[in-house]
Amino acid sequence: MEGAGSVAENLVLGLDAGSTHVAAALAEAPEGGEPRVIGVGLVPSAGVYRGLISDLSAAARAMRKAAEAACAMAGRPQVNRAVISISGAHLRSEVGAAAVAVPRPAAGVTPELVRRVLDAAAEAVEPSAGRERVHVIPRSYQLDGSVPLRDPMGLCGRTLAAEVQVVTGDALHVQNHLRAASQAGFEVADYLVAVRAAGEAVLTPEEREEGVLLLDIGGGTTGVAVYELGHLFHLAVLPVGGDHITHDLATVLRIPVETAERLKRERGWAAPRLAGDGTVTLPTPSGLNTYEVSEKYVAEIIGSRVEEILQMAAAAVKRSGYAGLFPAGLVLTGGGSRLRGLAGYAGDCLSLKSRIGTPADSLAAEPELAAAAGLALWGVRAAPAAAEGGEPSEPATDAAEARPARAGRLRDWLKALFH
Template structure:
């Protein structure tokens, strides 16, 4: 951990930029003390397309978090979307002198040998993530230090980003007056924040459904073993609605969030919307018909994820024991049900765990990556006292109020006939496992 107990995560997405400020409190818990979310500008599919506008949005997000926390931000951890990141798994070997114990230097040699693979000069290594070690043919070893053997092997998952997009991200952050403490793969941050203790012993697929991309991380016994990115996200669902209903993107996003569902059978059968197009014409559409527009695009996303995993690792049903959905697009009603149908595996929506402070603000799946950045920053150097990682109590999620009925005359262009309030959000689960186990499992071999 750095000298300061303050760690800041900056999640720069296609539709939203979020800053989360975390603090290691005196009583040993990780408290979220600041949060600032603003609409994203100058970004497309996780890459900078307008430096000035992206920098302006970053400043706004950080300033909002600073106002809440009363803390001045100097450095940040920044997410990197997988669409301009490349990942390979490389094998490393180190010989050990006979009758000598394996030490940290031997482990470093094995990892460095794994890193010595030819990479495109246009790539910059972001992560070097050791998987399990093998000592003299014995597999499944998490930490070989202190063991005896003559041959140490390790498979390392190397994540590298394209230099151009990384330089543009770094420049935007620096122009906003901040220092980049480190880049973190989006799916890695999301998995770190949401994986439960029982999932540390399994193979779990984390699917982060963002606005412009869907990032995928396959975690095997707590280690990121495979990563990929699908260039489609929730914004594409919104674009489908805007195109078919002939309404602006802002109104289409509002309609999707209020009345949409991933499965038509889960849509409110009593809701009919009156849509006013840009030309002034009016037509009606039911929530059931609305969801029939939404389902194909989400099905496409899940099918592409399945194809990626099937092709790279094997049939998804044999590779993984479960799916964890995170990201803003995962909040759409029925999305876990559709994913369950497509993957034929248990599916749950992942929420940030093991934190205190502003949990009512950052407890949803949309904040998984930004909270994960804070946890990454805490655990990166492996020197945090164990008391820091005591699981913070998880408050029950409040019951949301009834959805207000928009006024068509107010210019929204959408007038519902009947509105049913959404069901209350489930309270986060408790498993009684300290956060130290999760962070230590992920970081003790990484650095």
């Protein structure tokens, strides 16, 4: 049960309108082959603030520009059917559960019975006024109170129970994303929460099966997703991302936002202990002179926000009730994951092996393209299921020197949340 229907063609455009960039990916499913990305486009964002549409016309223009770039790279005419991303901290994730009797226990569980129990579990979560269901995702099944099952089809039993992850969002914010895409000239075939789309592109089947934590760090938000037994166990969107780091640098160092963004990308580190002993030359507020700060001080500013993101992500996992240990570790993606040293530092804080996740297709092998690639691949995989009436398978200052003790406490706190 997904957002807005399915894609009926083998050429699909994925559109991810983020706060920093608007990304597009064009995917196709060759006859008898695996879906692949054949074109990408990445343009500066406009009309999007913290994952929400703030200027309809500007967002529509950016979407169209990114799509044109992707189609031009692929050498294909403009594709007007798209799968788009939904983001923003308005998104919420709840668990619905239900059980139904198996009419003929010895005959086994049928597709119709699975649909019935999933519908009943979804109905157990009633969105509050002004909200709507964005995703209903099967989480686990049980037969007669047995261990959690990934797929109950054909198994014998008397009672089939199911848990589903119900993601809801503010209906007006969802509508604004759809209207922006429509104004850009696209027919929206489907939509996915951005972090779920990123997971489609960067996670391996083995990681999803074993248990993995995915952080999709965008400009204005960070998506958190927990996978286990091949299913999405929990999803959350945090109201903080890479742009907050940039604005922290601009505010503390009293430099233009553009200078702060360049400083973050070229000289920034995720934690003070990772930075070198060098200095950075910056303009004074008047722009008439320059002054120097240590790289460690820059990392001190960045590290404070990184700590906040990790703390919020860990708390979101804790609230989800997930009791696993993430055997497959931590995967970071999105433009914010490019911050130097972030993967190793985050993994150290959480006592998890970690890596940067990028789409497997060489054309889209950049973390900021993860969600767009996942959207396009989702649409291509959905096409056969749609035709059959089904669904797709699823730093050198005193403050800096004092940081190690605080960082140690942070690691202890985060580890306590998970263990």
